[in-house]
Amino acid sequence: MVSIQTVENGIAMFQINRPEKMNAINFAVMNELDAFLNTIEANEQINYVVITGSGDRAFCAGGDLAAFHQIQTAKEAYPMLSRMAGLLYRLASLPVPVIALVNGTAVGGGCEIASACDYRIVSAKAKAGFIQGTLAITTGWGGATQLFEKLQRPDKVMQLLSEAKIHTANELLQIGWASAVYEGDSKKGLAKFLEHMMTIHPNVHKTYKKLAIANWERADVENRMLHEAQECARLWESDAHHEAVNRFINKL
Numbered sequence: 001m002v003s004i005q006t007v008e009n010g011i012a013m014f015q016i017n018r019p020e021k022m023n024a025i026n027f028a029v030m031n032e033l034d035a036f037l038n039t040i041e042a043n044e045q046i047n048y049v050v051i052t053g054s055g056d057r058a059f060c061a062g063g064d065l066a067a068f069h070q071i072q073t074a075k076e077a078y079p080m081l082s083r084m085a086g087l088l089y090r091l092a093s094l095p096v097p098v099i100a101l102v103n104g105t106a107v108g109g110g111c112e113i114a115s116a117c118d119y120r121i122v123s124a125k126a127k128a129g130f131i132q133g134t135l136a137i138t139t140g141w142g143g144a145t146q147l148f149e150k151l152q153r154p155d156k157v158m159q160l161l162s163e164a165k166i167h168t169a170n171e172l173l174q175i176g177w178a179s180a181v182y183e184g185d186s187k188k189g190l191a192k193f194l195e196h197m198m199t200i201h202p203n204v205h206k207t208y209k210k211l212a213i214a215n216w217e218r219a220d221v222e223n224r225m226l227h228e229a230q231e232c233a234r235l236w237e238s239d240a241h242h243e244a245v246n247r248f249i250n251k252l
């Protein structure tokens with residue numbers, strides 16, 4: 001198993017469990033996320049969903065560049081990208097609050113996963129960035145659509161995406177990407193964030209979530225995420241992208 005899935009006190013947690021690879025996403029993680037979403041979508045007893053990473057170094061380092069290195073053309077890239085975009089739309093649209101517990105580094109697709117969540121609770125030690133640009137691609141899992149939908153300032157979103165830099169937790173709080181920053185243990189950080197929220201009846205959270213989802217449906221978010229995957233696939237087949245991935249894999 002490349003994930004640890006638990007349910008405790010109405011909180012379902014999906015923990016990506018590849019700490020030796022900075023919790024990068026491969027096809028096995030995608031399959032397990034798909035199965036997890038199937039379970040949660042059918043379970044009315046769940047009040048919160050949390051996604052996090054194993055270990056204390058990484059939340060998620062995006063797509064597994066070694067595994068996805070085999071993917072060469074736009075036609076080959078689109079099924080992988082659109083599948084993950086579809087999974088992230090489903091994650092975003094779960095009928096309960098969805099929390100990214102960003103316990104460590106989040107880069108590339110890791111930031112897209114977190115952006116699909118309703119809240120991002122970020123460790124003070126974590127760094128995060130939409131570094132896809134450094135690989136000569138754009139976000140391919142619908143993360144830009146999520147940001148344009150959720151953050152107030154389109155100029156900040158453009159900057160976050162286009163500059164492809166890594167930011168500190170406090171910078172991310174200022175930009176509005178992080179909902180809260182915690183010091184120390186991630187479980188305690190989560191408990192602190194949920195402490196007040198859990199005093200409010202779950203039906204209230206579920207109803208606000210229903211309203212948020214209705215907005216996303218009106219805004220055609222799902223199709224926009226798929227279009228984003230298509231645009232990324234177009235850049236995927238460029239020499240510039242393959243050369244950048246090659247540099248990372250071969251530590252050049």
Ligand SMILES: CC[C@@H](C(=O)O)C(=O)SCCNC(=O)CCNC(=O)[C@H](O)C(C)(C)COP(=O)(O)OP(=O)(O)OC[C@H]1O[C@@H](n2cnc3c(N)ncnc32)[C@H](O)[C@@H]1OP(=O)(O)O
Nearest residue numbers: 020021022024061062063064065066108109132139140141
């Ligand atoms: C593909 C989808 C696309 C999208 O649509 O968004 C993306 O996600 S693009 C972005 C892909 N991700 C990256 O480019 C990040 C690559 N990783 C890094 O830049 C760095 O690892 C790090 C995240 C900044 C951390 O650096 P550091 O603390 O120095 O750790 P290491 O580099 O030594 O990493 C430890 C270990 O993990 C392996 N690793 C890390 N990230 C990935 C990855 N994305 N895919 C595969 N493997 C990854 C790294 O190779 C090391 O392994 P070993 O060398 O075997 O120890």
